Amino acid sequence: MDKSIYSPNLHVFPTGPDVARAFADHLVEKLDALDGGPLFWALSGGSTPKLLFQLLAEEYRDKIDWSRLHFFWGDDRMVPYDDPESNYGEVKKLLFDHVPVEAEQIHPVPTELEPQEAARAYAATILEHLPQNSDGLPIFDINMLGMGTDGHTASIFPDSMELLTDERVCAVVKHPESGQLRVTLTGPVINASDEVVFLITGNSKTLRVAQIVNREQQATTFPAAHINPSSGRLHWFLDQAAAAEVGY
Numbered sequence: 333m334d335k336s337i338y339s340p341n342l343h344v345f346p347t348g349p350d351v352a353r354a355f356a357d358h359l360v361e362k363l364d365a366l367d368g369g370p371l372f373w374a375l376s377g378g379s380t381p382k383l384l385f386q387l388l389a390e391e392y393r394d395k396i397d398w399s400r401l402h403f404f405w406g407d408d409r410m411v412p413y414d415d416p417e418s419n420y421g422e423v424k425k426l427l428f429d430h431v432p433v434e435a436e437q438i439h440p441v442p443t444e445l446e447p448q449e450a451a452r453a454y455a456a457t458i459l460e461h462l463p464q465n466s467d468g469l470p471i472f473d474i475n476m477l478g479m480g481t482d483g484h485t486a487s488i489f490p491d492s493m494e495l496l497t498d499e500r501v502c503a504v505v506k507h508p509e510s511g512q513l514r515v516t517l518t519g520p521v522i523n524a525s526d527e528v529v530f531l532i533t534g535n536s537k538t539l540r541v542a543q544i545v546n547r548e549q550q551a552t553t554f555p556a557a558h559i560n561p562s563s564g565r566l567h568w569f570l571d572q573a574a575a576a577e578v579g580y
């Protein structure tokens with residue numbers, strides 16, 4: 333693979349809780365840099381960011397001006413909000429129920445709608461709230477992402493690589509094994525973000541992280557390897573376990 337155009341900023345911390353704290357501090361710095369303006373944040377789901385949401389609720393409650401944050405999701409599963417699989421539902425339980433945010437700041441995927449309608453409605457919500465670039469793509473200030481052991485990110489899976497170049501803002505996708513329907517941001521939208529930050533922890537991700545960061549030949553088959561925002565601000569926050577085989 334071409335290594336010259338792919339150079340993520342790697343940040344390696346001893347443990348998962350250290351990764352969560354580093355991201356929380358990064359969020360505070362980004363808010364400072366935005367000088368009183370709003371911060372449009374796309375959240376990821378899955379297991380990795382749960383520590384972050386707990387930490388923000390417990391230790392950053394009084395360190396953040398919550399009224400400036402606007403929450404969106406990079407992907408969600410088409411399940412009710414009280415289902416344990418709901419990415420929004422998890423953030424509600426761990427964060428929103430404990431910090432001063434208003435309903436108007438929170439923009440979950442409308443999973444009560446039929447899937448294609450939900451994707452269209454979510455795209456419209458995003459375009460209504462966010463500034464756009466010259467291609468009409470919304471600009472998230474921070475797009476926080478995770479990566480599955482299969483190399484998927486948001487809900488762009490190795491068998492749905494076409495979503496990396498899809499011209500829509502959001503699309504419906506089927507989880508390759510469970511068949512669960514999801515709504516995801518597409519590749520062009522993720523890559524239009526002002527900043528993309530991957531949070532990846534644990535030794536189940538070690539091999540995949542190394543293949544992508546070291547630009548091994550197989551890397552092209554993993555959706556996460558194609559996330560490289562045009563802003564150049566691509567950060568990978570890793571714990572030592574996930575980074576164990578990265579050649580610095």
Ligand SMILES: O=C1O[C@H](COP(=O)(O)O)[C@@H](O)[C@H](O)[C@H]1O
Pocket residue numbers: 376377378379380381406407408419477478479480481484485486487
């Ligand atoms: O299915 C999903 O997986 C990825 C990675 O999740 P993790 O459990 O391995 O941390 C996540 O980023 C995505 O939002 C989620 O829907």
